[in-house]
Amino acid sequence: xxxxxxxxxxxxxxxxxxxxxxxxxxxxxxxxxxxxxxxxxxxxxxxxxxxxxxxxxxxxxxxxxxxxxxxxxxxxxxxxxxxxxxxxxxxxxxxxxxxxxxxxxxxxxxxxxxxxxxxxxxxxxxxxxxxxxxxxxxxxxxxxxxxxxxxxxxxxxxxxxxxxxxxxxxxxxxxxxxxxxxxxxxxxxxxxxxxxxxxxxxxxxxxxxxxxxxxxxxxxxxxxxxxxxxxxxxxxxxxxxxxxxxxxxxxxxxxxxxxxxxxxxxxxxxxxxxxxxxxxxxxxxxxxxxxxxxxxxxxxxxxxxxxxx
Amino acid sequence: xxxxxxxxxxxxxxxxxxxxxxxxxxxxxxxxxxxxxxxxxxxxxxxxxxxxxxxxxxxxxxxxxxxxxxxxxxxxxxxxxxxxxxxxxxxxxxxxxxxxxxxxxxxxxxxxxxxxxxxxxxxxxxxxxxxxxxxxxxxxxxxxxxxxxxxxxxxxxxxxxxxxxxxxxxxxxxxxxxxxxxxxxxxxxxxxxxxxxxxxxxxxxxxxxxxxxxxxxxxxxxxxxxxxxxxxxxxxxxxxxxxxxxxxxxxxxxxxxxxxxxxxxxxxxxxxxxxxxxxxx
Numbered sequence: 001x002x003x004x005x006x007x008x009x010x011x012x013x014x015x016x017x018x019x020x021x022x023x024x025x026x027x028x029x030x031x032x033x034x035x036x037x038x039x040x041x042x043x044x045x046x047x048x049x050x051x052x053x054x055x056x057x058x059x060x061x062x063x064x065x066x067x068x069x070x071x072x073x074x075x076x077x078x079x080x081x082x083x084x085x086x087x088x089x090x091x092x093x094x095x096x097x098x099x100x101x102x103x104x105x106x107x108x109x110x111x112x113x114x115x116x117x118x119x120x121x122x123x124x125x126x127x128x129x130x131x132x133x134x135x136x137x138x139x140x141x142x143x144x145x146x147x148x149x150x151x152x153x154x155x156x157x158x159x160x161x162x163x164x165x166x167x168x169x170x171x172x173x174x175x176x177x178x179x180x181x182x183x184x185x186x187x188x189x190x191x192x193x194x195x196x197x198x199x200x201x202x203x204x205x206x207x208x209x210x211x212x213x214x215x216x217x218x219x220x221x222x223x224x225x226x227x228x229x230x231x232x233x234x235x236x237x238x239x240x241x242x243x244x245x246x247x248x249x250x251x252x253x254x255x256x257x258x259x260x261x262x263x264x265x266x267x268x269x270x271x272x273x274x275x276x277x278x279x280x281x282x283x284x285x286x287x288x289x290x291x292x293x294x295x296x297x298x299x300x301x302x303x304x305x306x307x308x309x
Numbered sequence: 310x311x312x313x314x315x316x317x318x319x320x321x322x323x324x325x326x327x328x329x330x331x332x333x334x335x336x337x338x339x340x341x342x343x344x345x346x347x348x349x350x351x352x353x354x355x356x357x358x359x360x361x362x363x364x365x366x367x368x369x370x371x372x373x374x375x376x377x378x379x380x381x382x383x384x385x386x387x388x389x390x391x392x393x394x395x396x397x398x399x400x401x402x403x404x405x406x407x408x409x410x411x412x413x414x415x416x417x418x419x420x421x422x423x424x425x426x427x428x429x430x431x432x433x434x435x436x437x438x439x440x441x442x443x444x445x446x447x448x449x450x451x452x453x454x455x456x457x458x459x460x461x462x463x464x465x466x467x468x469x470x471x472x473x474x475x476x477x478x479x480x481x482x483x484x485x486x487x488x489x490x491x492x493x494x495x496x497x498x499x500x501x502x503x504x505x506x507x508x509x510x511x512x513x514x515x516x517x518x519x520x521x522x523x524x525x526x527x528x529x530x531x532x533x534x535x536x537x538x539x540x541x542x543x544x545x546x547x548x549x550x551x552x553x554x555x556x557x558x559x560x561x562x563x564x565x566x567x568x569x570x571x572x573x574x575x576x577x578x579x580x581x582x583x584x585x586x587x588x589x590x
Binding site for chain 2: 024025026027029030031032033034045053054057058059060061062063064065066067069071074216265267268269270271272
């Protein structure tokens with residue numbers, strides 16, 4: 001039996017398979033549980049130019065089929081990342097993707113330049129974070145701030161740039177197009193959905209930061225819809241992200257238009273979730289006689305054009 | 310007897326995620342239950358104070374999404390067993406309570422940093438409150454096997470909640486029970502008791518778990534008497550491997566207060582380094 005070809009291309013970057021971790025849900029500690037070299041790429045937690053302590057505790061709360069988190073991007077800065085984090089991944093052949101976040105367009109650009117060092121294969125711009133020049137609204141909530149941030153990063157790095165979009169926008173297609181126009185090599189769709197919960201015994205919000213990001217299977221249909229909408233308008237690869245926890249979920253996202261996927265919360269339930277997902281994806285392709293997983297991309301059989309709400 | 314099968318646990322990966330079979334799951338008293346799991350050797354490598362991350366199977370309306378970190382109550386390699394004492398307080402422990410012998414559940418571990426007992430120790434003092442007693446219990450046989458004397462102050466709401474036998478496990482331990490019901494667990498009275506112990510038979514180390522008020526008291530007495538100590542902390546967790554940064558607590562380090570991860574830099578910390586108390590729930 002011929003082996004299924006799981007490889008995919010994200011622009012100039014060839015990945016051995018389409019499964020990679022979501023930023024914030026991965027670090028080298030997973031090497032205690034499985035061989036990190038089996039992953040399509042290694043995406044690290046967002047690093048910021050400013051040192052950050054992170055948010056108040058509790059930082060996590062459970063909800064139905066998902067979790068809320070508000071970690072607050074604790075960061076030891078770009079230099080620490082370049083000097084102490086990048087070398088941790090030198091032994092692995094899977095490409096290292098450095099996620100970066102910043103308060104302003106200029107800081108984003110400077111940080112992307114500083115992160116463009118040997119050992120880093122791509123920059124993921126986490127533009128889902130608050131923009132201090134726009135009353136704290138996330139860059140990726142609006143096309144113009146998306147365009148400004150991605151264009152500034154694009155000018156300062158020779159590496160592929162992935163723009164990580166937020167679901168907390170009313171116009172995902174316009175935001176995705178803005179990222180593409182500004183020179184992004186790929187878009188990651190999407191990030192956590194802003195939410196909150198309150199303990200009815202104590203009347204206190206469950207998170208120290210009151211509001212936080214919802215993730216897990218609870219958000220999968222929303223993330224899938226966002227991928228589908230983006231795939232209708234962009235020509236650059238889409239990396240799907242949101243509630244993926246099985247091989248069938250990967251197939252679903254690829255059919256909707258994703259070329260690769262990121263897995264986050266599922267790795268907190270089973271640390272080796274990405275290994276299980278890869279095995280399930282391979283088994284699916286075997287069972288369906290699919291030779292190349294890339295053949296699944298954007299192959300959803302849509303028989304009637306959906307009405308846009 | 311079925312043998313627990315590793316799901317993905319090659320020998321070169323130190324943390325195992327294993328589907329374990331339940332051997333027993335019984336009520337100890339009105340509030341606490343005792344869970345015994347069949348455990349292969351990698352899980353029995355646990356040391357006192359370490360914990361396991363339990364995936365509680367959905368049961369009767371409870372669908373716990375995240376795993377639950379639970380410190381190990383008893384480690385029995387010769388019986389291929391790990392055991393837990395737990396209080397039924399929420400969706401996770403309600404689901405746990407419904408497991409019966411023969412059921413299986415996913416167990417990841419052992420995880421975290423446990424208690425440190427130096428070879429030179431001759432006498433240790435343990436101060437436990439409520440379910441914190443379960444976290445500290447494995448220190449007892451561990452210390453007794455090394456000829457270390459154990460004195461324990463066990464604090465509970467009422468005598469029927471105190472799991473003295475579960476704590477001592479037939480080992481020789483000098484136990485001072487204190488209760489809310491007769492006010493003997495008041496911090497002032499516990500302080501008098503601890504001062505008497507420290508004055509008459511000073512321990513080489515103090516271990517505690519389960520109460521902010523007892524932690525603050527032991528920090529003060531530890532400094533005054535020059536006795537080092539350790540405390541096992543708890544915190545809401547997601548990954549339990551040091552990845553997600555959810556479970557941090559403020560800890561003193563090098564003149565500053567920093568966030569340390571309870572899952573992998575704890576759950577056992579130096580008593581004097583824990584900064585501030587924590588409100589649960």
